[in-house]
Amino acid sequence: KAGVTQTPRYLIKTRGQQVTLSCSPISGHRSVSWYQQTPGQGLQFLFEYFSETQRNKGNFPGRFSGRQFSNSRSEMNVSTLELGDSALYLCASSRDRPDTEAFFGQGTRLTVV
């Protein structure tokens, strides 16, 4: 079956702009989580969506938001981009939480200039 798909793979944006990233989970998976990956900071949890509802949120500012659609596809939005937002953004899908394997997408590499 198809894996987790993230689009686009690469993005270059200017400070102050906003950006939307997309994640299509594995068919049948209802939980989608988002992570920010930067060198030295590991994988930082942004938020998790399940059945169109945000269930959990990490310690990121309100500029980071997301949503999930009825087909479980999820989008993440970052407004008023800052240079420090440059990172690899990964989404992971699973059947449900807790304690089920999370399958990661290949990520979207965001560069803010």
Add this chain to the structure above:
Amino acid sequence: GENVEQHPSTLSVQEGDSAVIKCTYSDSASNYFPWYKQELGKRPQLIIDIRSNVGEKKDQRIAVTLNKTAKHFSLHITETQPEDSAVYFCGVGDNLFFGTGTRLTVIP
């Protein structure tokens, strides 16, 4: 949220030696502890996980031990091979808070 500390941040071992990576966590209610491996340029993939009702789990050359009282768990890789070289992340809990990762290098 959960506070996860992972050590060491880098680890180099000779091929055939063992490697141990340790993680501590803060939320005593956490019940799920997976380990993910991320090879260069690739996505993280689950290699082993453990739930709080067991203290140890093995899968061939890989094992994980859990001490719920002390709130720490460890990944053990025996007979390391060059293909084990990667970044390893420990995860904790329902929301999968991750440690900062350990870059393991296996020297042939």
